[in-house]
Amino acid sequence: MSQLNHLLSAADLSRDAAINLLDIAETMASVNDREIKKLPTLRGKTVVNLFFEDSTRTRISFELAAKRLSADVINFSAKGSSVSKGESLKDTAQTLEAMGADGVVIRHSASGAAYTLAHSGWINGSIVNAGDGTHEHPTQALLDAFTIRRRLHGAASTGKALDGVKVAIVGDVLHSRVARSNLLLLNTLGAEVHLVAPPTLLPADASGWNAQIHYDLDGMLHTVKPDAVMMLRVQLERMNAAYFPSEREYARVWGFNADRLALLGEKALLMHPGPMNRGLEISAAAADSPNSTVLEQVANGVSVRMAVLFNLLSGERSIDNV
Amino acid sequence: MSNYLLKNVSLVGQAPTDVLISGEHIFAVGSDAAKQGASAEVIDCTGLVAVPGLVDLHTHLREPGFEASETVLTGTRSAAAGGFTAVHAMANTSPVADTAGVVEQVWSLGLAAGFADVAPVGAVTVGLEGKQLAELAAMADSRAQVRVFSDDGKCVSDPLLMRRALEYVKAFDGVVAQHAQEPRLTEGAQMNEGVVSAELGLAGWPAVAEESIIARDVLLAGHVGSRLHVCHLSTAGSVEIVRWAKARGINVTAEVTPHHLLLTDELARSYDAVYKVNPPLRTQADVFALREALIDGTIDIIATDHAPHPDESKDCEWSAAAFGMLGLEIAASVAFDVLIDSGASHWQRYAEVLSHNPAQIGRLSQQGQPLVAGSIANIALIDPTKRRDAVSTESKSSNNPYLGLTLGGEVVHTIYRGYFTKRDGSVAAVGRDHTAKAGN
Numbered sequence: 001m002s003q004l005n006h007l008l009s010a011a012d013l014s015r016d017a018a019i020n021l022l023d024i025a026e027t028m029a030s031v032n033d034r035e036i037k038k039l040p041t042l043r044g045k046t047v048v049n050l051f052f053e054d055s056t057r058t059r060i061s062f063e064l065a066a067k068r069l070s071a072d073v074i075n076f077s078a079k080g081s082s083v084s085k086g087e088s089l090k091d092t093a094q095t096l097e098a099m100g101a102d103g104v105v106i107r108h109s110a111s112g113a114a115y116t117l118a119h120s121g122w123i124n125g126s127i128v129n130a131g132d133g134t135h136e137h138p139t140q141a142l143l144d145a146f147t148i149r150r151r152l153h154g155a156a157s158t159g160k161a162l163d164g165v166k167v168a169i170v171g172d173v174l175h176s177r178v179a180r181s182n183l184l185l186l187n188t189l190g191a192e193v194h195l196v197a198p199p200t201l202l203p204a205d206a207s208g209w210n211a212q213i214h215y216d217l218d219g220m221l222h223t224v225k226p227d228a229v230m231m232l233r234v235q236l237e238r239m240n241a242a243y244f245p246s247e248r249e250y251a252r253v254w255g256f257n258a259d260r261l262a263l264l265g266e267k268a269l270l271m272h273p274g275p276m277n278r279g280l281e282i283s284a285a286a287a288d289s290p291n292s293t294v295l296e297q298v299a300n301g302v303s304v305r306m307a308v309l310f311n312l313l314s315g316e317r318s319i320d321n322v
Numbered sequence: 323m324s325n326y327l328l329k330n331v332s333l334v335g336q337a338p339t340d341v342l343i344s345g346e347h348i349f350a351v352g353s354d355a356a357k358q359g360a361s362a363e364v365i366d367c368t369g370l371v372a373v374p375g376l377v378d379l380h381t382h383l384r385e386p387g388f389e390a391s392e393t394v395l396t397g398t399r400s401a402a403a404g405g406f407t408a409v410h411a412m413a414n415t416s417p418v419a420d421t422a423g424v425v426e427q428v429w430s431l432g433l434a435a436g437f438a439d440v441a442p443v444g445a446v447t448v449g450l451e452g453k454q455l456a457e458l459a460a461m462a463d464s465r466a467q468v469r470v471f472s473d474d475g476k477c478v479s480d481p482l483l484m485r486r487a488l489e490y491v492k493a494f495d496g497v498v499a500q501h502a503q504e505p506r507l508t509e510g511a512q513m514n515e516g517v518v519s520a521e522l523g524l525a526g527w528p529a530v531a532e533e534s535i536i537a538r539d540v541l542l543a544g545h546v547g548s549r550l551h552v553c554h555l556s557t558a559g560s561v562e563i564v565r566w567a568k569a570r571g572i573n574v575t576a577e578v579t580p581h582h583l584l585l586t587d588e589l590a591r592s593y594d595a596v597y598k599v600n601p602p603l604r605t606q607a608d609v610f611a612l613r614e615a616l617i618d619g620t621i622d623i624i625a626t627d628h629a630p631h632p633d634e635s636k637d638c639e640w641s642a643a644a645f646g647m648l649g650l651e652i653a654a655s656v657a658f659d660v661l662i663d664s665g666a667s668h669w670q671r672y673a674e675v676l677s678h679n680p681a682q683i684g685r686l687s688q689q690g691q692p693l694v695a696g697s698i699a700n701i702a703l704i705d706p707t708k709r710r711d712a713v714s715t716e717s718k719s720s721n722n723p724y725l726g727l728t729l730g731g732e733v734v735h736t737i738y739r740g741y742f743t744k745r746d747g748s749v750a751a752v753g754r755d756h757t758a759k760a761g762n
Contacts, residue, residue, distance in 0.1 A: 089639050110639035111512075111523040112593030119592075120637075133641065135523030180523055203520030204528065 006118045006127040007308055010138040010184035015161060018188055022146050023158050024307035025300070031068065032303055042071035045313050048101040049075045050092065051130075052108040057274060058130050061298070062105045062139075065305035071313070074101075089113060093122040101125045103313050111135035126312040134175045140273055141181035143304040145189055147297050148228050151269050163190035166224055170196040170217060171232030171254060171281050172243075174203055178273045179232060183211055196220050198254060200243045217254055221263040228269035231256050234281045247280055257283040261291065269293050324740065325362035327355060331703065332371045333693045335669030341372065343699045346740040350695050367703060370734055371669060374677040375407025375700030376654060377689045379470065379499070379577060380553060380625035382646070383409070383440070385431060386424070387416025392630040392718045394428065395753075397650070398437035400628070400716040402743035402750070404650040405702030405733035408439040408681065408689045413450065414475040420445035420456035422464035429466035436753020437743050441684055444468040446487050446498060450476050455487060462494040469685040472499035474553055475600075477535060479505050484539060488548040497549040497575075497683060500539050502560070503601065507531035512641055514587040514602040522590060524640065527602045529557040536560050540567035540574050551683055552576040554627050556601040558611035565620045575683050577625040578612050580649050580656035585609075585723060595636045595643030596723045599629070613660055616675060617667045623680045626653045630719030647723045651714040654704065656724075658731020662706065703735040716749055 004012065013021065031039055047066040049059050059075065066073045078092055089108070096104060103126045106114050111133030118127040131137040148165060149157045167186050173179045173195050186193050193211040195202065206213060214220040221229075234250060244250045251257070256270065264270065270282075270291040278284050287294060328341040333351070341348060342355035342362060350358050378401065384392035392400075394411070401409050411428050413419035419428060425442035432440020444461035448454045450473045461468040471491060478484045478500060487498050508531045513519050515526025536552055540563060543550035552564060555576045564576045581599060586606050589597040597603060615621040629646025636643050657676055661667040681690025691697035710732045712724035736744035741754035 088634065088637075089642075090637055108639065110641040112641075113639040115593045116639050133523055134525075175523075177523060180521070204526060205516045206520055208517035208521060 004311055007138050007312065008114050008118055008127060008129045009136050010141045010181040010188070012138070013185065013188060015188050018142070018145070018185060019159065019161055021142060021304070021307050021311060022149060024310060025142070025146050025303045026158050028306040028310070029300070029303040031306075032299070038068050038070060040070045041310060041314050042066065042069040045071045045102040046100060047071045047073050047103045047105065047309065047313070048096050049073065050096065050104050050106045051075070051077050052106070052113070053131070055107050055131065057298070058107060061301045062130060062305050064302050066309055068302070069306055069309055071309065089117065090120065090122050093117055093120065097123040097125070103128065103309060105130045107131045109133055128308060128312065131177050133177065135177050136181045137177040138181045138185070139301070139305055139308055140178050141185040142308070143297055143301040144182055144230065144271060144273075145185055146300045146304050147271065147293050148269060150296075150300070151267075151293065152227070161189040162186060165191040165228065166194065166226045167191050167228045167230060168194040168196055168220055168224060168226040169230045169232065170256070172201045172234050172238060173197045173232065174201045175235070175238070176232045182230065183209060194220055194224055194226060196254070198244055201238070217260065218263065221260060225265060226268060227265070228271055229256065229264065230271040231281050233273065233275065234277060251280050255281050255283065256286045258285040261286050261289055264291055271297060274298065325359060327359035327362040327364045328367045328372065329364055331367035334373055334673050335371055338368070341693065343737065343740055346698055348693065348695055348697045348699050351693070365735070369705065369707060370703045371706055372693055372701050372703050373669065373673040374690050374693060374702070375736065375738060376405045376676045376702050377680040377684065377686060378406050378409045378626050378628070378650065378653070379551070379623060379680040379684055380474070380627045381409040381411055381650065382414070382627070382629045383411040383428070384630060385415065386427065390632050394431035394440060395435040395437070396716060396718040397628070397630070398432060398435045398440060398753070399749050400650040400714065402437045402736045402738065403716045403733070404652065405654045405704065405736050406438055406650060407700035407702070407736065407738045408441060408686055410441045410443050410470055410684055412474045413443050413445040413472060418445050418449050419443065420448050420450070422457065422460040425461050425466040425468050426464050433756055436756060438738060439686065439689060441470070441686055442466045442468055443470045443472050443474070443499065446471045446473045446478050447483065452476060452478055452480055452483065455483070455490065458487070458490055458496065459494060462496060469494070469496050470499050470551070470683070471496055472501065472553065474499065474501045477501050477503040477505060479535070481538060481542070485542050485546060488543055488550065489546045492548050495685060497551045499551040499553050500535065501553050502532045502535035502539065504531040504534050507534070512598070513590045514604050516587065516605060518587045518590055522593070524590065529559050529604070532557055532601055533559040533563055536563050540564070540572050543574055544570065544572040548573065550574045554579050554582065554601055554625070555612070555621060556582045556604050556608065558608050561611050561615040561620055565615070568620065575622040575679070576620070577623045578616055578621045579627045580624060580653045581647055581723060582612055583609060583616070583624070583660050584656050589723070593640050595638065595640050596647065596721050598640060598643050598645055599647050600645035613666070617661065617671065622675065623683065624653055624657050624675050625680065626650050630717050631721050632719060636721050647721050648714045648717055648719065651716065652712055652722070652724050652729065654702065654733050655710070655712065655729035655731045658704065658706065659729055663730045699737055699740040701737040702733055703737070705732050705734050706730065708732055
């Protein structure tokens with residue numbers, strides 16, 4: 001299997017490496033279905049969840065993943081990141097290094113923080129980017145790809161990519177690390193990516209992005225007939241910065257509601273990384289529909305993160321020994 | 323009184339000749355020099371090109387207030403290492419240089435250091451806050467004789483205040499040097515808005531935020547008939563606006579930094595904050611437009627925007643890092659590569675953009691003088707044959723984005739008012755003693 005040093009960006013993954021990780025995640029998922037959901041693989045390894053930003057969901061997902069692999073887990077919650085606000089990223093990293101962390105899962109409000117940590121020389125352990133500012137969130141992209149693959153191929157998922165699968169990502173693309181990582185990984189896996197958003201919430205120059213851009217959600221649903229629609233969380237402070245006029249207008253034009261559910265194919269996935277703003281980007285009817293994969297995504301998140309930690313931290317050990 | 327005979331020196335790229343320096347002045351040039359300089363110390367300048375001592379219109383010396391980054395002494399030593407004989411010290415110190423007292427303090431620190439003329443820049447508004455005009459006339463009338471006024475680091479974004487500042491400085495032949503940055507369009511901005519910022523997820527600093535202010539300011543300068551200087555112009559669009567304004571006869575001058583002539587936003591992909599600067603590094607197309615404008619005269623000068631920061635302000639995540647990079651020890655080499663080594667221009671233009679023009683804009687009559695008998699002996703001597711590692715050794719800070727690059731046009735000697743502040747590649751231990759008659 002291809003061994004990674006760090007997972008900082010979805011772009012770090014070749015097609016083979018990505019499929020390999022998804023396949024390991026399938027194995028991990030089967031572990032998660034057992035009565036005793038635990039493997040001895042990372043016994044004696046220490047994983048630090050270094051969270052400079054609150055995210056209970058992502059943290060407990062990584063925590064559970066590490067614990068199921070028998071790693072020792074430390075949660076380090078450090079609010080306020082910059083030099084002016086207290087201890088610097090450098091000092092925190094060097095502290096963890098002194099304590100002997102084998103893997104550091106970092107969530108930070110600054111884009112590039114995971115990259116900086118991995119390339120600074122401050123720390124030798126493997127770095128997993130659990131979300132850096134408005135840049136990337138690669139394990140989210142992996143769990144989304146895993147979820148799509150499972151829904152489309154079921155038990156026959158192993159070894160498959162997402163060639164020709166049409167995925168629409170809808171909402172605040174500009175500020176979304178979920179969108180950036182998904183765009184990269186979906187392209188790597190051969191999917192066709194569509195971005196749907198108000199022009200204010202798209203990059204001013206997205207010419208470097210391999211995706212089709214739409215402003216009209218209904219039009220996209222009619223013409224593209226996507227296999228999966230990924231709704232992004234909208235942060236309400238964006239409204240005050242004039243990205244859109246009101247919640248009502250946003251929900252009407254770019255929210256996923258019962259009417260749009262009717263435009264979705266029966267087998268199409270309706271995805272959301274959570275936490276959802278019900279009634280804003282997604283209505284209750286849509287969120288609770290059979291198309292919705294929200295809870296599957298949560299469950300799959302643990303399997304995918306187990307696969308990532310396994311790949312980064314287990315050394316030469318083969319997945320066949322699991 | 324020390325006398326030096328510079329032997330076989332090319333004056334601004336011309337055929338080799340001799341230059342006799344006596345005390346603070348150039349005493350003779352050509353065959354006269356050798357004849358009258360029999361007792362002078364001979365400096366073999368074979369292969370070297372002499373240009374008038376370089377003048378920087380945009381330097382952050384950080385003193386008073388931020389001495390951990392730089393002091394007037396270390397900053398002017400860095401200037402001497404880079405061939406400069408005069409620097410304009412920006413006003414964003416602590417306290418801000420917005421009173422006669424502070425500008426006189428900076429000016430006298432420069433005099434005491436003795437490595438270059440230090441011309442303080444006065445703040446346009448009190449505390450750089452953009453609300454109330456600072457006492458510009460008091461600074462102009464002080465011993466520092468301030469002629470350049472700037473809120474650099476911040477933009478005078480209020481159009482009425484900018485108009486008044488432009489009008490007011492006419493009384494003492496001053497100039498307003500604008501840091502063109504529309505504040506609302508750049509809230510939280512981290513790097514150039516474009517393809518790279520979209521990928522990196524860093525908040526964009528759009529070109530239009532610079533261009534819209536420049537467009538407004540040239541119109542204001544034209545309307546009130548005053549002098550406007552545009553700091554660190556960084557986009558192709560800004561070049562077009564300045565070109566248009568000059569064609570209309572508006573009294574506008576513009577500067578470009580060495581880093582905007584050489585580096586692009588692609589470097590941000592490393593998330594290495596040494597490349598974080600304001601205005602940000604732009605695209606290759608912008609770099610080409612800036613170079614062309616520098617050569618064709620649309621851009622008048624190269625100014626360093628030398629902005630030292632301590633390691634802790636750069637050794638961190640990108641968004642927490644300070645804006646700014648070093649430049650004093652690199653500018654001469656970047657200019658050499660862009661103008662001379664490229665074959666695109668000539669030494670005369672080099673001397674204009676690094677010495678004559680900035681001295682003229684800053685109204686420093688004792689700087690940027692032609693290399694003829696009677697001029698003050700401010701001279702940079704450059705080796706056009708050797709390439710060197712782009713190191714910066716004299717600044718107190720090390721935020722040098724050129725590290726790892728090799729550049730041409732090394733400054734071998736710097737002569738400041740007849741005194742070698744740099745000789746054979748080494749900066750002098752002590753500065754020129756202005757109280758003595760002259761010389762080393």
